[in-house]
Amino acid sequence: MGHGRWSTADWRDWAGRNTAGRNREEIFTSRGLLPEYDPARIRIRESRDGPDNAASTPIVLASDVTGSLGEVARILMQDKLGVLVSEILARKPVSDPHIMAMAVGDATCDRAPLQATQFEADIRLAEQMRQLFVEGGGGGNGGESYALPWLFCGTKTATDSFEKRGKRGYLFSFGDEPILPYVTREEAAQFLGIRLERDATAAECLGLAQRSYDVFHVILREGFSATDGGFHKALRTWQPLLGRRLLILDDYRNLAELVVSAIQVAEGVDPDDAASSWANASAAASVRAALAPPSSGFFGTWFR
Template sequence: MGYGGWKPEDWARYSSKKVVGQSTSTIYSSRKIASEFDPKNVTFRESLDSSEHPNSTPISIGLDVTGSMSRLLQVVAEKLGVLVQEILDRNPVTDPQIMFNAIGDAPAGDVAPLQVTQFESDIRIAKQLTELYFEQGGGGNGFESYPLAWYFAARHTKIDCFDKYGRKGFLFTIGDDGYPEKLTQREIQRVFGNVVEADIPVKEILAEVNRKYEVFHLCMAQGGSHRDSDLEKWRELLGERAIRVSDYELIPEIIVSILEAMSGKSIDSVVNSWDGTTAVVVKEAINGLAGITKSNKLVEF
């Protein structure tokens, strides 16, 4: 997928009708998972080169859609135009193709613990985002099922940047909770329809997805389920790729800044490209990436 191109006028028209001034429940009005976003119905999502986009770069963004994340979803919808336009204007990656995941809590019994849109390059990014089901589930188990997005990306995406050139895509998950120690056989079969021989430890599925994607998790310090101990645990797993976010409103700017840092731009120059409070929040978020991106030698898990 990934045909067409992003046009600011398309976004202005769509957002004025669907997003601006609307509540989260109105923006995300679906009351059940759409069949086309159900992983059981998806063999692969594809980010492919074309005459329009000869050097495609897949960007997967996983959103926590449990009960405490209403504000996250609203900000992502409201500022989607900022995210896409800044990526295009700053050009940290070539020919971006964006897909969204909606992530819930499989062990807690969420009906739709994972939803997956297509990789797209035009206004369909927005249309599919706002068609996701905001389930508002989750449980009191201390985590959400973020690694489901890793499993899907590892085993159910085809990306030309990696398959043709060995160049990784980018995968972000965003939420305010911890992660499970493993994906169980039962939940893998329920969510994906895949039969596996054993439970998969989270470190193993991370190592698998990291062969194809640069993986980051944005830890929302403002979320209702946030605990400092969760950030510490995320950093034990991901190192400085576990990004502390102190302001919901600046998620798009932080994602763009991570892409710029990973492209080889210095942390200082990235930070200084933003103004005022934005620069302060971005610096807090990405300062630790200096060691990862130094000399453009990326750390492997």
């Protein structure tokens, strides 16, 4: 998939008709998992070059939709998806973005702990995102199933970017909770349609995804991580896995700007230049804080 081309005019028209002035329940009207977004029924998701996108770059956006974090999905659908795509096209840190959206939950208690759209390059992305089931579940088991997108992308996606050009895509996940330490064989079979010989650790799932994606996670200082105690619990599970590719965002309303800037920096732009490029002072400050290293030092190997 990935035909067509993003148009700002199409986005304005679509958002005006479908999301402007609406609350989360009015935007996301699905009340259950639709078969076309069920990973267990998906054989493969493809990002392929075509006449409109000759050098496609796959970008995966996997958002936690448990509890209050469904609000992140609402913000994306009302405004920030347009910012994200149009700014990638304008700044050109990568060529011809093909974006797949994923909704992430908790495999131990949710009906739909993972959903996946197609890779899309035009307004069809927004149409599919709106059809995702924002379950709002989660449980009190100390984390969410953030490793599911890694396992899915490592086993059920195929991209021309990697297969033809040896260039990895980008996989971003967003959430406020610790990552659960493994995906069980039963969860992989039930929710992904994948047969595993044994349970897979989060690190093993990450390794599969990293073969063809540069993987990042953004801890949102909301919900579980709004307090220092919750934040540090989450941090202890994420930092050993991702190191400097773990980003901390103080305001989820600036998530689109951070994703664009992180891709820019991974492609060689100076972090301070990336942050300073945003005219909105709040976005610039949030991005600068998220891109700052843990202590002062050399940026040359940032993300690498």
